[in-house]
Amino acid sequence: MKELRLMKGNEAVAEAAIRAGCDGYFGYPITPQSEIMEYLMAQQPEKTTGMVVLQAESEVAAINMVYGGASCGKRVMTSSSSPGISLKQEGISYIAGAELPCVIVNVVRGGPGLGTIQPSQSDYFQSVKGGGHGDYRLIVLAPASVQEMADFAGLGFDLAFKYRNPVLILSDGVIGQMMEKVELDEFKPRFTKEEIAKNTPWATFGKTDDRERNIITSLDLDSAKQEKHVTHLSEKYKLMEENEVRFEEFQTEDAEYLIVAYGSSARISQKAVDIARAKGIKVGLLRPITLFPFPKKPLAELAKQVKGILSVEMSLGQMVEDVKLAVECKVKVEHFGRYGGIIPTPDEVVAALEQKIIGG
């Protein structure tokens, strides 16, 4: 039976992780996501599902604990906010290189530097273009509600294991802190030893006589082999682009203009669409749910229909570059954003649409 609760986004992702059969959480406090570890520590899942919760000495240690746990075929996760996610980048690159499954949550705050503790979406580039060193991609899920914070924990683990790839839940301070009704999944058991041996035969759970030793590494000193490995990674990313694109359309059927927005900007933009429509402007919204893989095809389709596209983000304009690439400059694309922790109002979005797209 599903269970209904009123929760913060941060609490919802934590509770959902326990229910998704998560084996271990490793984190370090930072606003605006500290409730994730606080909630887990208060729940004491060690005593119920057996899930380990550990406060690490730093984000660097936390992501490397995730590397260690994921190497054992376990469902492991970490969470942080922007400055902490920057610290994790080395570990994330290693995890992607060694092809390990895990879930990472970034409840984004404004930057650069220590920036602000207020919400932002200025980590888009870091999330979808790499972030750490080397050629790699994360699957990036962008929740726009507390419900999706919960849903993406389980979905994140499923995708991570399907592709042996880290999954990033790219949230923001609004979604993390706000309270909404959420429907929670039933408890899913943690993997048994037998399941780990069967489903993740590559993992390090102790070498037995019936198999070769398992090695988790991202190193290959032989460049030919390393090139082959990176090619293999690229094929995986191609498969993700073919099979895992997720998005939502809102009032696009008759739209003459389009807003593209994810996360809390999408919530604001949805309201902006209502306001604009009341004024007689036929505008629709496309909300990418996966930022990698990016919904290029539906955008290219809509580009044939609309006269202009406004990309709305709480940043100086990052996703707008991918929107432009997707529509191959066949239609006008502009960016509107507030940043530094300022959240745009729906009226500001409508005004930007009128000035930059309709009037411009």
Place this chain on the structure above:
Amino acid sequence: MSDIITKEQIRQPENLVYSKTKLLTDKALSYCPGCGHGTAHRIVMEVIEELSAQSETIGIAPVGCSVLAYEFMNIDMQQAAHGRAPALATAVKRLMPEKYVFTYQGDGDLAAIGTAETIHACNRGENITIIFINNGIYGMTGGQMAPTTLPNMKASTCPYGRDVATMGNPLKITELIAQLPGVHYVTRQAVHTPGNVRKTKKAVRKAFDLQKENKGLTFVEIVSNCNSGWKMTPVQSNKWMEENMFPFYPLGDIKVDGQLIK
């Protein structure tokens, strides 16, 4: 003359007194001839074989000359980012407490870039074993100054010798972590003579046995040579190690049964 056995007789199974442990692969070691890493590998693997623990052990390799330890150790292994091995080991042990978990790290890995991970894994009293190879230099990257480089010792980034006034003093991290209540057993050994090899093997065995008893963190430092980095022959390097490294890093137990020695 009759009691001298021939070459052919030596190869007979009944005359075999020593053979390589099955827990070392047949891959030729990538270490410089004369380097202590290979002996240290053998000791750790022999101990795991004696414990019949091949299927019960997860090893963590560092970044350093022993980055490829997983090529030689015939057990399940993970390769960590530079300095992060104790963080990996922490999670592995917490998630599979029934396993033996060890890290194998050089001085740059453990006492410079990974200082935080080392100290905090020790302080949490993780039930893991840390094998620490202290050769006073960065071997892999070509002989740069390490946190454990001796005062006035030359390295490629201190070509006139380590000037402690500007470069800091060598870090006795082993004595430092021995202070922490989470750490149960700390010893400093060497592997350059048969006698020292025997002592080191005993120490590693003890560390693994204590790990099984969940006593807390066990830590075996091996003061070792880096003949290439020190720019010496293997024989010279061992002599230099005895004369210079051992006075600064004296061999012997530092903490036993949770009690500091002295």
